[in-house]
Amino acid sequence: MMVQKYTYTLNVIWSCMIRDIRSMLTDRAFTLVGILTPLNAFILMSLFVLAGTQAPTAVVMQDSGPYAQQFYQSLSATNGFKLQIVSASQATSLIQAGRIVAVITIPADFDQSIQHNAPVKVGVEINNLNTDFTNDIRRSVPNAITKFYANAFPDVVSIVPKEQDSYPQDTDYIKYLTVSILVVGMLFGGVMHAGTSMAREWETSTIKELLFSPASRWAIVVGKMLGAFVINIISAAIVLAILVFVIGVQPVHWGEVIAFSLLIILIFIAWGTFLGTLMKQRKQVVVFALGLSIPMFFLSGPFGPITFSAPLIQVIAQIFPVYYAIVLQQHAFHGFDLNTYGINLNVLIVSGYALLLIALAAFSLRRSAIAH
């Protein structure tokens, strides 16, 4: 009797999963959107981040002496500019056309003045319509001057940093950030796909077929979640491939990447299933998925550890599973420990969220009444 009951439940789960996948496959546009949505989120957010990294700056080299060359190298080494050497007239037309943020002019007497220990005025013309870029220039020019003196006259600069690193390798800003974006892509794809799949049952009234049946609500929810899971694994695999092969992020722990990705997809699908059951309309789910993903992205420490943020932000971030998902993926990709809980506890927290959200989805399905 017990075996038959379990066999029946497993059959319902399997059947719900297969039916959902079949429905998705027959609705090609919907499936394509489901697969491409996390990819789209990933690309959009990556572009947003990439667009703001370096200020386009023109350098007018009126002196080509060795010190002037060395100063140019120092400017390059700050990573605050995207430099191009142009003539004075070209620089003027570029800044007037709004195509560069600043013009840095290395004067004709640069080398001579340095050799005679005389003051040098490096011209800096800034198009200060954007504070962010303006501040980049204001920070980077003095930084370049310090670098120049540290390299050209090491005896003069007596204060030098004695650096001790927490990790054996530096991590590029983009490589750090894109891992966080991967998680947000999974969030968006999971919530949207599972949510719309569930809401669709109400929109088309097919929920009645499910609710009139003697099948357990748990089995129905799990079956539907597995259907969405399969589609989201495909999306995640594409995004992962771009992350590794295009952006060049090489995971430190491949096993963790796979295991954590599956776990993270699971919680976001459970979240979507719960929301779909609650909202019962695809349009609302899509709007909510968008509305949820963007604040979650900024709240959960995408640019650096959340411990660097204000205390209130830290408290809010830790309410949501996205934060723990980012902690896990940053560990898997870069070996970072972004909080003091340890990886096992972070896994437990995320698993707890998954169970809670599955339970909420099943419970809300049980409580669902059918409106006419």
Next chain:
Amino acid sequence: MIGTKEAVLPLLSQTTTPALEIKDLRKTFGKFTAVDGLSLTIQQGEIFGLLGPNGSGKTTTINMISGLSKPTGGEIKVLGYDVRRDIRQIRQILGAVPQETALYEELSAWTNLNFHADLFGIPRKEKKERITNILKLVQLLDRKDSRVSTFSGGMKRRLALGRALLHEPLLVYLDEPTLGVDVQARRAIWDYVLNLREQGKTVLITTNYLEEAQTLCDRLAIIDHGKLVALDAPQNLKQLYGAQVVDLELVGSCEQVAQIRALPGVKDVVVTDVPDGCRLQVITEGVNHLVPQIINLASQEATLRDISVRDPNLDEVFLRLTGASLRD
């Protein structure tokens, strides 16, 4: 075993057990009372119609019978099973055809039935045969691999009916079974429903087509504002209204209405003005000699343009019991 009726057979073997027993059923949503002390009993093998204007409480009642909504008070038993305790067993013996058909239109007819079979735990070895038989029954076997979205409204209704029968339910619930289908499809669906009674199944129908209720149902319950306002066989319900109705159209004065109304055996006279006279609907208790008397009185001060004698119809019963005002 789940998916068969073995678990529910002990109670079903008692043929005297009512198919559905509702006692003092109540459902409130906040301050709004959707169902207010409803009691009725449906016997096994009956085709029972549940009628009522929109918002009368039909759907809420059905939702409570199928366990989709919890009663605020009262009792529902389906073939002896209490809806609060034994909802799994009830769902196993209940076959539902919702108004919207609830079919997965992007999938084929066969896939829809196959999914239903899995949800109801139909054994794998029986599944194929049962699906084939059902598709034959509803005359859709040749379209088994077609997407449901390509079906006409009537085909979808037939498929939904077939799906509800796939797990061999004992109580079949049909919500507006012929809504939006053509005359041929309606006749076909009626035939399937009448066949169900021959198979000993109990059928519960909600419909707004009173002709349908009259043709199919052994008994009808009319509910309004969540309360039972009438319950009887269609013929007996019509007697509530009157045994015969005499329709007259008069040219000229209609002052003789009061005299007609005063005749022994006349229950009521409904007067409708027309440009050159009036139209009278005389509801009688069925006394034969009344017709000449009515004609005699009516033609004293007016010219009789038209006259007909007929049985009352269910529309008239329904409107008398529930009122003519719009409910939507």
